[in-house]
Amino acid sequence: MTAPAPARPSPDRPSPVRPETAGGGRTVLLGTVSSDAHTWNLVYLQLLLEEAGHRVINLGACVPEELFVAECHRHNPDLVVVSSVNGHGCTDGKRLAAVLRADPALTAVPIVIGGKLGVDGRLTEAQVAELFAAGYTAVFDDGADRDRFLEYLCRLELPVAGRAP
Ligand code: B12
Known part of the structure; x- marks a missing residue:
């Protein structure tokens, strides 16, 4: 006998975390890694973050590392969100984080x-x-589902692994 599948949010069974409760009022810098041309992921995240009451600066696709750094200096974000779906997010994402963290002004964001x-x-x-x-x-x-991301937004200061169980 197999265990029943975990309940998923649906129109009949709303998600337990509503965006409007996810800690709004932050400035969020959003973009993809430099190799990634996909954009609907960014549109989705921008809408989700804005629904949660955050101000989003969407840098779009294929963002060079240096542009991420420059825009961080320009906007002083409370959170940087990197999205990637082309399969190179792990590799490119590590390079991006190294460049961001090497900047003395960006060690804590x-x-x-x-x-x-x-x-x-x-x-x-x-x-x-x-x-x-x-x-x-x-x-x-x-x-990793949307609820885990929204929960993370509620407690921004805590490091968390947001992988799906
Ligand atoms: C549309 C599309 C394209 C379009 C993109 C057009 C555009 N303007 O965006 C085009 C044709 C350009 C394209 C190109 C390529 N694509 Co493409 N593409 C897709 C496709 C069909 C849909 C993507 C999409 O728009 N989804 C809708 C958005 C809303 O969903 P999403 O992107 O999945 O994002 C969701 C989650 O991932 C998550 N999420 C994403 N980011 C983040 C960040 C955080 C913080 C959180 C919490 C959640 C989160 O939230 C979103 C909502 O649930 C997918 C297949 C699929 N069905 O997913 C392939 C897919 C993403 N593409 C793929 C590939 C391989 C490519 C190419 C390399 C193909 C090629 N050989 O040229 C190129 C890469 C180009 C590049 N330089 O990046 C693969 C990636 C495989 C992988 N990751 O291992 C996929 C999965 C197809 C597949 N099954 O093989 N693609």
Whole structure:
């Protein structure tokens, strides 16, 4: 006998975390890694963050590391959100975090990464650990659901692994 699948949010069964309760009022810098041309992931995240009451600066796709740094200086964000779905997010994301964390002004800003981060499906534990070691505050790999991200927004200062169970 197999265990029943965990309940998923649906129109009949609303998500337990509502965006408007997710700690609004922050400035969030959003973009993809330099190799990634996908954009609907960014549109989705911008809408989700704005629904939660945050101000979003969406840098768009294929953002060079130097542009991320420059825009951080320009906007002084409370949170940097990196999204990638082309499979190179783990590799490019580590390089991006290294560049951001090398800047003395950006050692403390929370930086999260999420999406479809590897080319072989879910990241391994070792790859997730590498992302944390590179400087990410949270990692939301493929399958991490929206509620975990919203919960993270509620408690921004805490490091958390946002992988789906
Ligand atoms: C549309 C699309 C494209 C379009 C993009 C157009 C555009 N303007 O965006 C085009 C044709 C350009 C394209 C190109 C490529 N694509 Co493409 N693409 C897709 C496709 C069909 C849909 C993506 C999409 O828009 N989804 C809708 C958005 C809303 O969902 P999402 O992106 O999945 O994001 C969700 C989650 O990942 C999550 N999420 C994302 N980021 C973050 C961040 C955080 C913090 C959190 C919490 C959550 C989160 O939240 C979102 C909502 O649930 C997917 C397949 C699929 N069905 O997903 C492939 C897919 C993403 N593409 C893929 C690939 C391989 C490519 C190419 C390399 C193909 C090629 N050989 O050229 C290129 C890469 C180009 C580049 N330089 O990046 C692969 C990636 C595989 C992987 N990760 O291992 C996919 C998964 C297809 C597949 N099954 O193989 N693609």
